[in-house]
Amino acid sequence: MNYEKTIKDILDSFGVHRSYTGYNYVTHGLLLIMEDKDRLDCITKLLYPDIAFLFHTSWNCVEKNIRTVVNSIWESHNTELLKLIFNKSAKDKKPTNKEFFKYMYDYIIGLPDDSLMPDCRICIKCPISNQYCETLELFCRKLLDAMK
Numbered sequence: 001m002n003y004e005k006t007i008k009d010i011l012d013s014f015g016v017h018r019s020y021t022g023y024n025y026v027t028h029g030l031l032l033i034m035e036d037k038d039r040l041d042c043i044t045k046l047l048y049p050d051i052a053f054l055f056h057t058s059w060n061c062v063e064k065n066i067r068t069v070v071n072s073i074w075e076s077h078n079t080e081l082l083k084l085i086f087n088k089s090a091k092d093k094k095p096t097n098k099e100f101f102k103y104m105y106d107y108i109i110g111l112p113d114d115s116l117m118p119d120c121r122i123c124i125k126c127p128i129s130n131q132y133c134e135t136l137e138l139f140c141r142k143l144l145d146a147m148k
Helices: 003-013 021-035 043-055 059-074 079-086 097-109 134-147
Strands: none
Touching (some): 003 079, 003 097, 059 097
């Protein structure tokens, strides 16, 4: 599975601007977590410093810019995707950065392999069966096309 494309598709679906510095931090952070899930346990000691090193900044800036992305996602109007990934609505309390990474990791890991659906922009799991749902996939594609 092409994790980077999947992560970017999800962020784009939430309307996160690629101009946000945190966009690249979130993308790289999730890729690092895909390599080693233990980074989720100590994001301030393991994840933020690795991201900061790559982007030549401090871990504090990484944390702040990721928080900006989480805020942007939480204020997005894509309530269906919020409910699907985070099992919450925008009215609920915003997740911490650690919770955000955990939910995103769990969602991405649960997606089917790209080889099964090569033209899929974002694969949707049914909240009931927790399996790939073609009906929801078609609905989301139409929704994304309507937003363009």
